[in-house]
Amino acid sequence: MIRMQDLRKDFTVRVKAGRLRREKRTVPAVDGVSLTIEPGEMVGYIGPNGAGKSTTLKMLTGVLAPTSGEVSVFGLTPVPQRTRLALRIGVVFGQRSQLWWDLPLRESFRLLRHIYRVPAAEHEARLRRCRDLLDLDAFLDTPVRQLSLGQRMRGELTAALLHGPGVLFLDEPTIGLDVVSKQAVRSFLAELGATGDVTLVLTTHDLADIERLCHRLVVIDHGRVVHDGTIDALHARYGSRRSLVVDLDRPLASGFALPGATLVAAEAEGHRVTFALDSASAGEAVAALVAAASVRDLSVVEPDIEDVVARLYASA
Amino acid sequence: MGELRAYAALLGGKARSMASYRTSFAIELLSNLGSTVLDVVTVFVLYRATARVGGFTLAESLLMTGLTAAGFVLADLVVGNIDDLKRYVRAGTLDTVLIRPLRVLPQLIFMDLPLRKLLRLAFGIFVYVAALVVNHVHWTPTRLTLAVVAPIGAAVFFGAIFVLTASLAFWWVESGEMGAAFTYGGRDFTSYPITIYSDWFRGVFAYALGFGLVSYQPALALLDRADPLGLPAWAGYAAPLVSVPAVAIAALVWRIGIRHYRSTGS
Amino acid sequence: MGGIYASVLTISPGRPFRASVTTFGALVWSGFRRYATYRQATLAGSFTNIVFGFLRCYVLLAVAAGATGSRPGGYDGAQLATFVWVGQGLLTVVGIWGPPDLSDRIRTGDVASDLLRPVPPVTAYLAADLGRFGHALLTRMVGPVIVGAIFFTLTTPTRWQTIPLFAISTLLAAIGSFGCRFLINATAYWLHDARGPLVLWTLGSGVLCGLYFPLRLLPEWLAVTLWVATPFPGLL
Incomplete structure (x- = not known):
């Protein structure tokens, strides 16, 4: 359904060379990416800033033309066939709005119905579903400029789905959102993906988005794919582990060992200890700890996406 | 048809957006009218000091001013806001335009059609018609056709200039007000008889860029005056055709510009 | 100049001057x-600025050529040309059509962060505008005046006092224009967006400051009213 073959995008930048002279230099933003995404897949696309995530998304949606290589979505080549493709895909740019700033949300949706030429009944049905799942009713008649970021993002999601696209591209859909809104967006996308009607491709900096939503994770760095597989495979490959931080009333007995976990740090004279979870689940480790010591507080810390990516650089 | 309705919807969205800034819109409507009124008043003020400018009387000059006002304002109303392209390129708004199933130029036009310029158009047409009346044009069928075609030709020509100068932003985002030198500058140029300019300046603006054919030549034909600069009489009737190559060039440059944007990003 | 010092004192009342x-x-x-x-x-x-300089200069010279005694409003050709080209240079220096920063910031709400700073906003904006003034004086003034001098005969001041007086009046004009723009932009506090008033300003100021034609070409009663009753002629 989505195919990229040796996809490249070069940008020319002018760099200062001496006092007045400027030199043109070619920088590859996307440097030979080949990927195939099947219908119904949910793919997370991650990488550090400037890795080429957004550039790839822009080539898939027909905003940018590739420098070389091939790209096709639904068998269409995005750049010459942009308008035909646009009818079949949905796009959400987390940092840009496609809603009408001064109009109520409802009006934006109505306008989009005309732009995408959606029959009224279909439009109604899809809008009804989004209203239910995203709780839009409370602010459907509020001008977009007065919406909170979380409300606006729910509006953007709806806007991208009203024409019933087969693929939804999301560029950092949870950026800047509060916890509740992030949850709302994630569970909505999870539900959407579960139907299998829509293929999801999303870029993000938030690993929780990926863990919650994506079965497949593509990591890109310096324009190249450095990992393509499940999130577990990524952690297994780079040995990144979740950790358990525990506050104790009394330090642990010396020689204490937690099965399936490794003690990696002890602070505050042994009142706070950190275990890395190797094979034990968080639940097993907590149960073992509570049985053996007096636990005041504990938290599970996810492996940081930046850590994982940093390790990827080191090995790339 | 579906596409037309989509553009109509975009336009409707714009109109409703405006309605949420009613006071500002009303002021804009009036001040836009005012700007065209003042352009015309300027001509009257200048003629207080002299009976003839560049060999033309106030009434004759007014025909050129009116023709320019009607044509320019129509172009400004329809495509004038394309000037904001540099803002769209810089802010990345162009990306959201590119993901919609519509063509880029009409989308940009209808998304932000400056309805505030409507009154201005009415005034421009009024000045043109008034100038036709006070000049006692000797009407023939050809002249009548020319009188109708000339402002439309001027509008198309100015429209092409707007698109051309806006396209500059695809290559040069920092172009700032440079486009205004040719859009608003072009309007100022064609508001007066081109006999007042020095040879080289007239050569560039009137003949190389084509502005001399927008109002001056058709006005001569309508007034039944020979061109003191020596172009034959039929030139006035053929002049509106200048908008054909202008549109062709603008369309070509626009296309190349979009392609350039896509290959370089924002 | 008094205006500047008065507001400087309010920057930090507790601290030394x-x-x-x-x-x-x-x-x-x-x-x-x-x-x-x-x-x-x-x-x-x-x-x-230069293209518009040519356009306006040719028009005024054509008017002068046809006027009785070739002196419309009492100006001769060289004076008119000087008027146009210096005007084109001053346009951005004085900043009549300066950037609508404040109203944009009001519309987006960014203005809140200006109010958080320990400097009164009017003073801060004035300072920034004077910086713009300085930059424009060095860059934007020169081009039009040089081009004007190459293509047309301009008058040069005959008395040395003219130059410092011109400099002072330019600075005062810049401050005056800043004040006017600040007021116009501030209408955004009430209207959400100051586009309407701004267009009105752009338009009114252009004509009334004498950018399109010297004000003396107007009927005398009107010209005098403008000089006495409005801030416009003082700006350019």
Whole structure:
């Protein structure tokens, strides 16, 4: 359904060379990416800033033309066939709005119905579903400029789905959102993906988005794919582990060992200890700890996406 | 048809957006009218000091001013806001335009059609018609056709200039007000008889860029005056055709510009 | 000049006068720097000023050629040409059509962060605008005047006093224009967006400051009213 073959995008930048002279230099933003995404897949696309995530998304949606290589979505080549493709895909740019700033949300949706030429009944049905799942009713008649970021993002999601696209591209859909809104967006996308009607491709900096939503994770760095597989495979490959931080009333007995976990740090004279979870689940480790010591507080810390990516650089 | 309705919807969205800034819109409507009124008043003020400018009387000059006002304002109303392209390129708004199933130029036009310029158009047409009346044009069928075609030709020509100068932003985002030198500058140029300019300046603006054919030549034909600069009489009737190559060039440059944007990003 | 010092004193009432001057100076410098980074826009802007200079100059000279005694409103050709070209140069220096920063910031709500700073917003904006003034004086004034001098006969001042007087009046004009624009932009507090008033301003100021034609060409009663009752003629 989505195919990229040796996809490249070069940008020319002018760099200062001496006092007045400027030199043109070619920088590859996307440097030979080949990927195939099947219908119904949910793919997370991650990488550090400037890795080429957004550039790839822009080539898939027909905003940018590739420098070389091939790209096709639904068998269409995005750049010459942009308008035909646009009818079949949905796009959400987390940092840009496609809603009408001064109009109520409802009006934006109505306008989009005309732009995408959606029959009224279909439009109604899809809008009804989004209203239910995203709780839009409370602010459907509020001008977009007065919406909170979380409300606006729910509006953007709806806007991208009203024409019933087969693929939804999301560029950092949870950026800047509060916890509740992030949850709302994630569970909505999870539900959407579960139907299998829509293929999801999303870029993000938030690993929780990926863990919650994506079965497949593509990591890109310096324009190249450095990992393509499940999130577990990524952690297994780079040995990144979740950790358990525990506050104790009394330090642990010396020689204490937690099965399936490794003690990696002890602070505050042994009142706070950190275990890395190797094979034990968080639940097993907590149960073992509570049985053996007096636990005041504990938290599970996810492996940081930046850590994982940093390790990827080191090995790339 | 579906596409037309989509553009109509975009336009409707714009109109409703405006309605949420009613006071500002009303002021804009009036001040836009005012700007065209003042352009015309300027001509009257200048003629207080002299009976003839560049060999033309106030009434004759007014025909050129009116023709320019009607044509320019129509172009400004329809495509004038394309000037904001540099803002769209810089802010990345162009990306959201590119993901919609519509063509880029009409989308940009209808998304932000400056309805505030409507009154201005009415005034421009009024000045043109008034100038036709006070000049006692000797009407023939050809002249009548020319009188109708000339402002439309001027509008198309100015429209092409707007698109051309806006396209500059695809290559040069920092172009700032440079486009205004040719859009608003072009309007100022064609508001007066081109006999007042020095040879080289007239050569560039009137003949190389084509502005001399927008109002001056058709006005001569309508007034039944020979061109003191020596172009034959039929030139006035053929002049509106200048908008054909202008549109062709603008369309070509626009296309190349979009392609350039896509290959370089924002 | 009194205006500046009066507002400088309010920057930090508790601190010595010198610190206030330093703060003000830093704000002016940052305004200057901000415009200095847009070198290409400066070039593009000068080009536009020059094209309009030609257009306006030819029109006024044609009027002069036809006028009785070739002196419309009491100006001769060289004076008219000087009027046009210096006017084109001054346009951005005085900044009649300066950037609508404040109203944009009000519309987006960014203005809140200006109110958080320990410097009164009017002073801060004035300082930034004076920085812009300094930058424009060095860059935008020169181009039109030189081009005008090459293609047309301009008058040169015959008395040395004219030059310092011109400099002082330019600075005062810049401050006056800043005040007017600040007021216009501030209408955004009530209207959400100041586009309407801004267009009205752009238009009114252009004509009434004498950018399109010297005000003396107007009927005398009107010209005198403008001189006495409005701030416009003082700006250009």
